[in-house]
Amino acid sequence: MEAKSERNSIIFSSEMNAAQAGKRLDLENAPHKSDKKVWLLRESSVPGLLTVTYYNHKKTDYSHARIRFIAGRWKFAPSDNFQAQEFVKRAEAAFSEALPEKSFASLIEILDKKGFNINKLVFPNPKESSKTEQLLAYTNDLLEETAGLLERYRASF
Secondary structure: OOOOOOOOEOOEOOOOOHHHHHHHHHOOOHHHOOOOOOEEEEEOOOOOEEEEEEEEOOOOEEEEEEEEEEOOEEEEOOOOHHHHHHHHHHHHHHHOOOOOOOHHHHHHHHHHHOOOOHHHEOOOOOOOEOOOHHHOOOEHHHHHHOHHHHHHHHHOO
16 A cells, blocks of 8 residues: 655644744845745644734834635734634634635735735745644645636736
């Protein structure tokens, strides 16, 4: 019997906190590059949400923006922790089952709209990668398969 190949998500696991995310982006020289030139995607400390971490020169520090999957699409969540926890109730319900097939396209689209170039995403190594079942489908292979997605999206403007 062949060994099943391990899928590695492009999303860092929840074991990575904000400070560790900053250190990981320091390795990519993020403070010396323009905003959002390099960034990473990780599971949030609030279950059911994802966090985008990037260097913000205006703040001269790393910024963290939460994203939730709700009503069939990914959307940016409030930065306030209490409000984010309120939104997570609905996000957790969505995460209780597999994410829809087109959820990856929705994620790429919303990130692109906010100026996050998917080609500048820092990928986790297998040990850092999310092991959350719903996020295992979000792989580099899927990213390559949807290469034309952004071109189609941008052409629609």
